[in-house]
Amino acid sequence: MPPSTSRRKFLKDLGLTAAALPFMMNLPSLGFANTGARKKRLVVMFSPNGVVPWNFWPEEEGASFSLKESLTPLESFKDKMLIMHGVCDKVRGDGDSHMRGMGCLLTGIELFPGNIQGGSHTPAGWSTGISLDQELKTFLQANPETRTRFGSLEFGVMVPDRADTWTRMSYTGPNKPVAPIDDPYQMFNKLYGQLKDRENLKSVLDEVQADLLKLSAIVSVEDRRLLEEQATFVREMERELKSASASDVGHAVPELEAGVKEENDNIPRISRMQIDLIVNSFAADFTRIATLQYTNSVGQAKMRWLGIDEGHHELSHHENDKAESQDKLTRINKWFAGELAYLAQRLSETPEPGGTGSMLDNTAILWGNELGQGNSHTLDNIPFVMLGNGLDFNMGRSLKYKKVPHNRLLLSIAHGFGHEIETFGNPDFCGDGPLTGLNS
């Protein structure tokens, strides 16, 4: 386990607060019971620094289209995808494009003025509003039918260990950023730590009993009473643990590869570990909302496993005519598409617990980015791709919009969950309601 993880953070993740402790002992199941009604889930996947437009957007519009190089790993999911060209982040105000691109991606509203200075524009602070994932979490948690143990889980992959506008996309409210967990072991502990603790505890209680017995024999008669009482309590705990274990989590606890360090070259392994944990959390119904954030806005992953030694952000500044750089950027985005494909694959292979079809049939994945293209820092044509049938959109199409605000896409997703709000984020960008043409 990495030594850098903070104890306080760890305890918080575990829910190991004073009030939660007894919870652990008599938990019939770490998940919640399935409720029969159809489940709807959302994964928001983020990758940074824009895309190479000519290697990303299909030429065609409609159901008949072919994938460009960046998206080729998704070929087998073509009929479950929507590729949405022309959706733009129109939010302006304080902060440079990378900051607004990140802080407004899921909030659709301006940043506060602040003290964080980007490469241009004015300094800014946190977002002034809640993000869509947290809005939907609140919506689902308010209803006992859709309430889950965590409500939402925020995954990360190699997110820098600092909290600023570039490293946070999820907000529970104005000035309330949510830190993603980018350490799979820490996430595993959050999901299964109590279960493991229980197992370990069970394994040592026999020895404790033996100890008490042995010592009872050597202390005085008066003092023996105290140890015997203690032995009774230990026996009671053993019994409680046994009865609790009968109905544990109801699914196989995943085994994580041990000792994967949090470092650049392990990004591919960490990514797969996190994706596996997302799939497990969905299968156990720990949550129905997840975010998966690769690095950060302006992320500097060095994808040496693709033979690329430069940092991602640095490359993204290179001009359109630098063919080698554009090729590398295309391969980088293709790698991200491959991770999306792995997630989709895992979900499609997993039958929906207590329902019909696969989990992918009940999940919507939204892949987004803080920029349209890296070297221009444009917030137009954010590379939005949706995958999965969770929201009953009419999938399998390439859509071309005419510079519509992305708030409308956020609204569409909310409505897809049955959360029929009229505006989300800055209302000025919600005038025409949810995006048209998603269902038809």
Added chain:
Amino acid sequence: MIHPFKSSKSLCILGVFVAGISFVTKARADVDGNLAGQRIYEQHCASCHGETGQGVAEKQPEPLVGDRSLLDLTEVIIDTMPEENPDQVVGDDAKAVAEYIHEAFYSPIAQARNKPPRVELSRLTVRQYQNTAADLIGGFTGANRWDERRGLNAEYFDSKNTRRDKRVIERVDATVDLEFGEASPDEKIGNEEFSIKWQGSVIAPDTGEYEFVVRTDNGARLWINDRDTALIDAWVRSGHDTEFRATIKLVGGCSYPVRLEFFKFKEKKASIHLLWKPPHREVEIIPERNLTPSDARDTLVVETPFPPDDKSVGYERGTAVSKAWDEATTFAAIEVANEVVLRLRDLSGVRQDDEGREAKLRDFCGKFVERAFRRPLSDTDRERYIDRQFDESADAVTAVKRVVLLALKSPRFLFREVEGTNDSYDVAARLSFTLWDSLPDDPLWEAASRGELTTPEQVSRQAERMMQDPRTKAKLREFLHQWLKFEDFEDLAKDQELYPDFTPELVADLRTSLDLLLDEVMWSEHADFRQLLLSNGLYVNSRVAKFYGIDPVDEAAFQRIEANPTERAGVLTHPYLMTGFAYHATSSPIHRGVFLARNLLGRTLKPPKEAITPIPADLHPDLTTRERIALQTGPPACALCHEMINPLGFSMEHYDAVGRFRKDENNRPIDAAGSYQTLSGEQAEFNGARELAQFLAGNAEVHAAFAERLFQYAVKQPVQAYGLNKREELRNLFVLHEFNINKLLVEIAKLAAFSPPELVE
């Protein structure tokens, strides 16, 4: 009617008896001489109560023991005994039989003599668990120590980044309380952008929840007792938020690493303030005295809540277990196990890719369990506690977790000296628990392993060394807080019409003021108990000075003044105590008298069977408080105790409900004449608190009571369990050491170090 009594402050006392064991010899002589009483007992009482009052099944199975006074007992016999014919034993017969019963087996002293208190097997108290867990982990990283320096190391940078090449100032700042406006901190620094870093440690005065507060117009981060993750991350200034708060639990008497980083970038104004709200206090700038530039390591503070210890005998003790306690130990064990695994590399020094990692981790676990059990492991132990866990676990980290869980759930960890080997390791453990409420440190462990804890001199040397440790100071401070009943003074509030300036902030200041006086006496060279009662010192800041009509003090910081010796005397007349032992709008001679009787003179007062509501002051507007109390406690049943309580309390009538000195009440001069009849029968008279303090400081019964109280607090066993003469012995040693409290504690540690628990034959 409002009922002003807290259960701990009930006033009508039905029974009085003396706790002094010095009476034992005298009582025994009386028993031998009281043949008449014995004959009456055998004739009329023994058939139901048994020959020695042990009880008779199917008749009166309850043993005939209690703590009624002789007088009280006599009256009960006259009125009700024998049950079939209460007229049979009356008059002189009743008196004689009562004397016999009382002295032969009934009274607490007789009980102690007939069945001497013993050293009972005890589990760790909550405080001991907390400290032991912290030191168990701390043993692998080194303990936190600090020197005399105060304030924090500060580095100022002419850049928004804390880059070493931009550092222009290095100094120690007393506090962090800076309002720059549009200016820069120094002429060498521009005002467009700059940054500052403060580092050192923060000394926590009490155990509990601390709220830290950062106020800034700019960006700042604060780390407390966690070098990796900021407690407050306000680096991103956003919108109008300028105040950031977070709470963390700290254990009193320890230091914790603190780091504060601050930067300004292009904003118009700049400011940074570091505040806290410690337990029992209000929000304040963290004072210089609680900051030190000394370095510190992260300390484990167990967050698992424990049920409170039994304190019914006046000190926390661990002679009982409960399901809630056992559960708490389980959750705490899980908490510590997770902590160990999280910090495994740091604690064990074993890296993930070390060759022979597992063998090294087994060694680490061996050391961990030895520390936890306070003794070396045998080969069999090592097989059970270490090797078996590793052999049965899928991976080394799981094995470490299991070892920690097993160790911390084991009775060898949870109970004190449970194996009863009574060797040098037991001596070491007794020493460290007496002085620190924690496990032995390395030097003590080494002394035990070399067999150098076998003579009183060797033990003395260790105890004297250990006295210098901050943990001893923390323990002594908590002892004084209990002695002075600080726990009764939560949420002090007074009549706002009479005392509009009596605010929570003032109460917090008063507590600090008294703490400073305690520190001064305790950490002076002589640590003279008498000075606690007689010192003229008073610590005031401007708020305290203003409220108590003391000459203006300029700064917010506390400073020592010499109080008028006729108006103040040591801790007893300190406004915090006088305010605490008082009602909403009036003084309370009864609370003050009960406190003096119990906590200074060592008298045992039983609470009343029913609480009495005091007569409201406005019912008798022309009476003084003294007259009103005398009126209410006049009836004989009350007078039994109040004859002792009232004259003690009356001597403090110069202090009103907020502890201000007053010369009159209701336009009538204060009558502060008081008196007390000592156990040896001499009548002491005193007028006012200064004379009272002089009487107490010179009284042998007060000295013995203090020594006994300190013994029981430190050792958590009754002093009589170590020998019926030990109370007197400690008093003599206290005198010999000229009332030096630190030396008394060393004597206590020595006394307790060698006494074994009883073993099965």
